[in-house]
Amino acid sequence: IQMTQSPSSLSASVGDRVTITCRASQSIAIYLNWYQQKPGKAPNLLVYAASTLESGVPLRFSGSGSGTDFTLTISSLQPEDFATYYCQQTYSNLPFTFGGGTKVEI
Amino acid sequence: QVQLQESGPGLVKPSQTLSLTCTVSGGSISSDDYYWTWIRQHPGMDLEWVGYIYKTGSAYYNPSLKSRVTISIDTSKNQFSLKLSSVTAADTAVYYCATAAGTGDRRLSYWGQGTLATVSA
Numbered sequence: 567i568q569m570t571q572s573p574s575s576l577s578a579s580v581g582d583r584v585t586i587t588c589r590a591s592q593s594i595a596i597y598l599n600w601y602q603q604k605p606g607k608a609p610n611l612l613v614y615a616a617s618t619l620e621s622g623v624p625l626r627f628s629g630s631g632s633g634t635d636f637t638l639t640i641s642s643l644q645p646e647d648f649a650t651y652y653c654q655q656t657y658s659n660l661p662f663t664f665g666g667g668t669k670v671e672i
Numbered sequence: 673q674v675q676l677q678e679s680g681p682g683l684v685k686p687s688q689t690l691s692l693t694c695t696v697s698g699g700s701i702s703s704d705d706y707y708w709t710w711i712r713q714h715p716g717m718d719l720e721w722v723g724y725i726y727k728t729g730s731a732y733y734n735p736s737l738k739s740r741v742t743i744s745i746d747t748s749k750n751q752f753s754l755k756l757s758s759v760t761a762a763d764t765a766v767y768y769c770a771t772a773a774g775t776g777d778r779r780l781s782y783w784g785q786g787t788l789a790t791v792s793a
Contacts (some may be wrong), residue, residue: 599779608768608783609719615777652719656778663733664719 567591567652567655571665578670584640586668593633597657600629600638603667604649612651613638640670648672674699674706675782676769683790684763690756690789701750702727703704707772708752709780710743712765717721720765724772759791 568591578584588598596616601609611620612631616636627640640647653665680692694708701708707723723733725743733741740756758762766786772778 596775601776601780607771608786609780609781611779611781612781614773619708619781620781652721654721654780656776658773660732661721661723661736662772663776666718 567594567659567663568655569653569655569663569665571651571668572654573668574666575669575671577672578643579672580643580645582643584643584647584670585651586630586638586651586670588636588638588665590634590636590657594655594657596632596653598629598631598636598653599654601652601654602647602649603652609652628645640645645671673726674771674782676771676782678769678784678787680767680787680789682761682788683792683793684790685793686760687758689765690754690759690791692767692769692787692789693753694752694784696750696752701745701752702747705771705774707741707774708745708784709770709772710754710781711770711783713768713786714762714765722754722756722767749793761791763789764791765789 567644570589598616603609617629650667650669656662675697676696684690707724710722725731732744740757745752768786769784770780771782
C-alpha cells in the first residue's frame, strides 16, 4: 500500500492553522497513525486509528479521515511544532508503510 | 513506561551481516501488549518498516528485505535482535527499535533513540 503525503514541505507562522494530508493507494479503513519527528530524534506518536490523540499530545493536534484520505491538523502552530510529520498505514497488508513526510518550517 | 535501547556495531563491511540488539526496560518482552519492531531511516529520507516479532517468536518481515532479515527474541535477557545479511551501502541507515501495539492499530508508541549503521569498506 502506497502512502502519499502532501505537501512535502510548507512554511507557516506561529498561530497558523496547518493541515497535512495523507492518501492511501487503497482503502485502509482507519488504520492510520501520525508521527512527529524532530532532527536527530526518533519519531513520536501523535494520533492513532486516524483520530485518537495519543496520551499527552496537545489538543491543538487532531486527525480525521477514513478509507483513503486522511488529514492531520494543527489548530494553532506553536514554536515546538516545527518538525517533520509522517503518516503510517497499519492495515492488514505488510509492510506497514509510511508516507514521505511533510516538513513544517518557519 | 517501556524504554528501548539499540546497540550494535556502527560500521559494517559490504556483504557482511549487520547485527543489532534492542534492550527493553520498564516492561517485559513477554508482554501480550506489544509486537517488537524494527524501523529504519535512510539519511534524510523516509521511514521504512523492517519487521516485527511477537513474544511467541512469530516474526513478520518487509517483503523487500525478507530474504536477508531475521528478527529474534531473547526473553531471558529481555532483548530482541535484528540481523540483516549481505549488506550494501543502501542499508546504511538509522535503525530504530520500537513497540507496536498488540491491538489492531499497531501504533508505535515507544521508540529507542536510534543507532546509525554505516556500510562501508
